[in-house]
Amino acid sequence: xxxxxxLLKEDTNSRARVGVLLTPHGEVPTPVFAPVGTKATVKSISxxxxxxxxxxxxxxxxxxxxxxxxxxxxxxIGGLHHFMGWEGPIMTDSGGFQVFxxxxxxxxxEEGVVFRSHLDGxxxxxxxxxxxxxxxxxxxxxxxxxxECTKPMDYEYNLRALYRTHSWAKRCKMAKTREDxxxxxxxxxxxxxxxxxxxxxxxxxxxxxxxxxxxxxxxxPKEMMYDILDLTIPLLPKEKPRHLLGVGSPExxxxxxxxxxxxxxxxxxxxxxxxxxxxxxxxxxxxxxxxFANDPSPIEERCTCYACRRFSRAYLRHLIxxxxxxxxxxxxxxxxxxxxxxxxxxxxxILDGTFLDLKEEFLGISP
Amino acid sequence: xxxxxxLLKEDTNSRARVGVLLTPHGEVPTPVFAPVGTKATVKSISxxxxxxxxxxxxxxxxxxxxxxxxxxxxxxIGGLHHFMGWEGPIMTDSGGFQVFxxxxxxxxxEEGVVFRSHLDGxxxxxxxxxxxxxxxxxxxxxxxxxxECTKPMDYEYNLRALYRTHSWAKRCKMAKTREDxxxxxxxxxxxxxxxxxxxxxxxxxxxxxxxxxxxxxxxxPKEMMYDILDLTIPLLPKEKPRHLLGVGSPExxxxxxxxxxxxxxxxxxxxxxxxxxxxxxxxxxxxxxxxFANDPSPIEERCTCYACRRFSRAYLRHLIxxxxxxxxxxxxxxxxxxxxxxxxxxxxxILDGTFLDLKEEFLGISP
Numbered sequence: 001x002x003x004x005x006x007l008l009k010e011d012t013n014s015r016a017r018v019g020v021l022l023t024p025h026g027e028v029p030t031p032v033f034a035p036v037g038t039k040a041t042v043k044s045i046s047x048x049x050x051x052x053x054x055x056x057x058x059x060x061x062x063x064x065x066x067x068x069x070x071x072x073x074x075x076x077i078g079g080l081h082h083f084m085g086w087e088g089p090i091m092t093d094s095g096g097f098q099v100f101x102x103x104x105x106x107x108x109x110e111e112g113v114v115f116r117s118h119l120d121g122x123x124x125x126x127x128x129x130x131x132x133x134x135x136x137x138x139x140x141x142x143x144x145x146x147x148e149c150t151k152p153m154d155y156e157y158n159l160r161a162l163y164r165t166h167s168w169a170k171r172c173k174m175a176k177t178r179e180d181x182x183x184x185x186x187x188x189x190x191x192x193x194x195x196x197x198x199x200x201x202x203x204x205x206x207x208x209x210x211x212x213x214x215x216x217x218x219x220x221p222k223e224m225m226y227d228i229l230d231l232t233i234p235l236l237p238k239e240k241p242r243h244l245l246g247v248g249s250p251e252x253x254x255x256x257x258x259x260x261x262x263x264x265x266x267x268x269x270x271x272x273x274x275x276x277x278x279x280x281x282x283x284x285x286x287x288x289x290x291x292f293a294n295d296p297s298p299i300e301e302r303c304t305c306y307a308c309r310r311f312s313r314a315y316l317r318h319l320i321x322x323x324x325x326x327x328x329x330x331x332x333x334x335x336x337x338x339x340x341x342x343x344x345x346x347x348x349x350i351l352d353g354t355f356l357d358l359k360e361e362f363l364g365i366s367p
Numbered sequence: 368x369x370x371x372x373x374l375l376k377e378d379t380n381s382r383a384r385v386g387v388l389l390t391p392h393g394e395v396p397t398p399v400f401a402p403v404g405t406k407a408t409v410k411s412i413s414x415x416x417x418x419x420x421x422x423x424x425x426x427x428x429x430x431x432x433x434x435x436x437x438x439x440x441x442x443x444i445g446g447l448h449h450f451m452g453w454e455g456p457i458m459t460d461s462g463g464f465q466v467f468x469x470x471x472x473x474x475x476x477e478e479g480v481v482f483r484s485h486l487d488g489x490x491x492x493x494x495x496x497x498x499x500x501x502x503x504x505x506x507x508x509x510x511x512x513x514x515e516c517t518k519p520m521d522y523e524y525n526l527r528a529l530y531r532t533h534s535w536a537k538r539c540k541m542a543k544t545r546e547d548x549x550x551x552x553x554x555x556x557x558x559x560x561x562x563x564x565x566x567x568x569x570x571x572x573x574x575x576x577x578x579x580x581x582x583x584x585x586x587x588p589k590e591m592m593y594d595i596l597d598l599t600i601p602l603l604p605k606e607k608p609r610h611l612l613g614v615g616s617p618e619x620x621x622x623x624x625x626x627x628x629x630x631x632x633x634x635x636x637x638x639x640x641x642x643x644x645x646x647x648x649x650x651x652x653x654x655x656x657x658x659f660a661n662d663p664s665p666i667e668e669r670c671t672c673y674a675c676r677r678f679s680r681a682y683l684r685h686l687i688x689x690x691x692x693x694x695x696x697x698x699x700x701x702x703x704x705x706x707x708x709x710x711x712x713x714x715x716x717i718l719d720g721t722f723l724d725l726k727e728e729f730l731g732i733s734p
Contacts, residue, residue, distance in 0.1 A: 039685070039689045039691055040682070040685065041686060043691065043692060043693075044692040044693060044696070046673070046693060046696070046697075047677065048673070048677075068685065068688065068689060069681070069684075073660060073661055073685075076661050076663070077661070077663050077679050077681050077682065078663070083679070083681070083682050083685075084682060085677040085678050085682070293436065293440060294443050294444070306413070306415070310415075310452040311452050312444050312450070314436070314440060315407070315444065315450050315451060315452070317436075318406075318407065318435065318436040318440075318450075319406075319408060321435065321436075322406045322431075322435060324406055324408050324410065325410060325411040325692055325696070326408045326411060326412070327408075328692075329411070329413070329692070329696075330413070
């Protein structure tokens with residue numbers, strides 16, 4: 001099956017919308033939150049648990065898999081889906097974000113990016129062609145163009161970077177050979193309206209199967225991110241899916257769905273869990289806190305995830321304080337379930353015409 | 368329900384036997400292997416997974432729970448079963464083994480043992496009465512007498528220790544108040560036949576609900592352990608269950624079941640997994656080895672555990688090399704499943720009258 005996107009409903013009171021991504025590994029109802037499986041595993045969660053909590057799409061990082069175990073190994077084992085035992089839809093990023101953000105960067109040129117491996121210090125050249133080649137070997141359903149990830153506030157730098165991002169997008173499109181993968185272009189341009197407009201315009205001329213929005217939620221004020229979305233999204237074609245890279249707090253899901261985003265991916269729920277922090281409808285709790293030492297209640301009373309059905313805050317606190325893996329596993333399971341279930345409710349509310357009511361209710365009771 | 372033991376079948380060609388433990392939290396078919404949940408969690412495995420792989424009994428360590436989160440907390444949350452979400456049968460040890468083996472020991476006297484907490488260095492006095500009190504607060508189905516754990520080879524020391532172990536056993540029996548817990552006496556005496564005989568004789572005079580055999584598999588040659596079992600077990604009453612503490616390699620399960628042991632507990636399968644080592648019917652494999660880098664086969668072809676049904680050695684190696692929790696989780700799941708399934712086959716073979724054939728077949732093809 002080829003990739004496609006069906007728009008099913010548009011909210012009358014906002015840009016929120018409901019659709020479905022069609023991929024070779026199944027359908028993905030949108031808006032959707034994709035848990036991040038950095039090294040071909042969503043940390044501590046097995047594929048059957050991903051399915052149990054309602055995952056329909058995951059994001060995997062090309063940078064990490066390219067370095068270890070290597071794309072060839074994954075091809076030999078039958079591709080990324082088979083390798084990691086997840087037969088549902090997968091996206092990969094281009095590797096660019098890790099190269100630019102993890103201080104592995106050595107040189108950027110028109111040709112590509114030279115970076116140093118965090119494993120052995122070896123130097124590697126990542127070009128647009130190489131990013132596509134690796135992603136084709138991995139075999140995800142959705143793949144990304146190589147882009148230059150910038151700090152959002154420096155205009156001159158963002159302008160220079162944007163030229164490269166656009167030239168790389170074109171080369172990625174040229175390099176692509178697999179018909180069973182969708183290639184998304186990535187809109188950049190920092191916090192500058194004219195650069196964002198220019199970026200959309202250029203990428204539309206290449207006609208990608210979807211558009212990701214990059215370079216946001218990297219330190220700029222929230223309002224700036226929302227403004228950029230308000231500006232950018234109306235310029236994108238309705239019939240193509242829109243992916244906001246690296247965003248995923250409960251509040252941001254509401255704010256960005258409202259602005260027309262279809263796809264989210266974010267390490268927040270998994271990373272919070274590893275710090276003992278859990279998401280609830282009345283805000284975050286840190287399970288390390290002494291107040292939970294003898295607390296017999298679950299993380300959240302009405303939650304129906306396995307962690308909440310079976311275990312007390314007191315037990316979870318004990319596990320986390322004792323550095324027991326089961327503690328971070330259960331906290332991760334809960335946080336992902338919380339976000340995925342919230343997204344399901346958001347989707348239903350758009351279908352019902354009650355999205356803004358749900359948003360008000362949810363954000364009203366959040367601290 | 369009160370504790371009981373039903374002997375169902377004795378092998379005609381060995382001392383192997385099949386029975387069932389009756390406990391307030393369910394029946395335990397014997398011979399049985401009990402996974403160890405040191406800090407109220409079998410490392411990385413959830414209670415529902417324990418059930419899935421066929422666990423019928425687990426062993427939890429009093430020493431660790433006494434120090435953190437404390438027995439009172441566990442009582443408040445409804446007892447150990449509820450606390451850890453495992454509603455099946457549980458055993459606790461007395462805490463003595465950890466105190467004597469983890470170099471936390473400060474002083475031993477007739478009164479009890481003074482030890483230092485590994486968490487904050489604080490000093491604690493563990494007496495037989497205290498060991499029972501803590502275990503009654505935890506609320507396991509089977510609890511153990513406080514005993515002095517010795518190095519097995521020094522006669523004079525073992526003799527002195529045995530006096531204390533016996534006096535403590537008597538005080539444990541006196542201190543016990545809960546009718547819904549079975550108390551096991553622990554046979555000590557190092558590698559010395561006369562001390563072992565004396566120990567059994569004394570403990571039988573106190574009439575425990577079961578007998579554990581301690582102080583073996585602590586560095587002495589295997590043959591010595593088998594000799595001590597050959598000597599000790601025939602002295603124990605047939606109608607009471609026999610627990611060999613801290614033993615659980617596949618080879619030892621065969622050798623010790625053959626000698627009449629009913630209950631085993633051991634950290635071996637979980638600890639091996641954390642080192643990347645997995646059990647198979649043709650021996651151990653270390654998944655870290657480069658030879659598995661591109662190996663598409665499961666840990667063991669015929670194994671039906673989740674790890675083997677879904678994942679390749681190449682993927683497991685990738686996870687373990689990348690220090691991903693899912694790797695040690697899946698290796699642990701497999702190792703426990705391997706041991707539990709082996710024990711199930713052993714039990715069936717005793718019922719069939721083919722135990723020694725199975726032993727020969729299994730050990731014959733093991734390296």
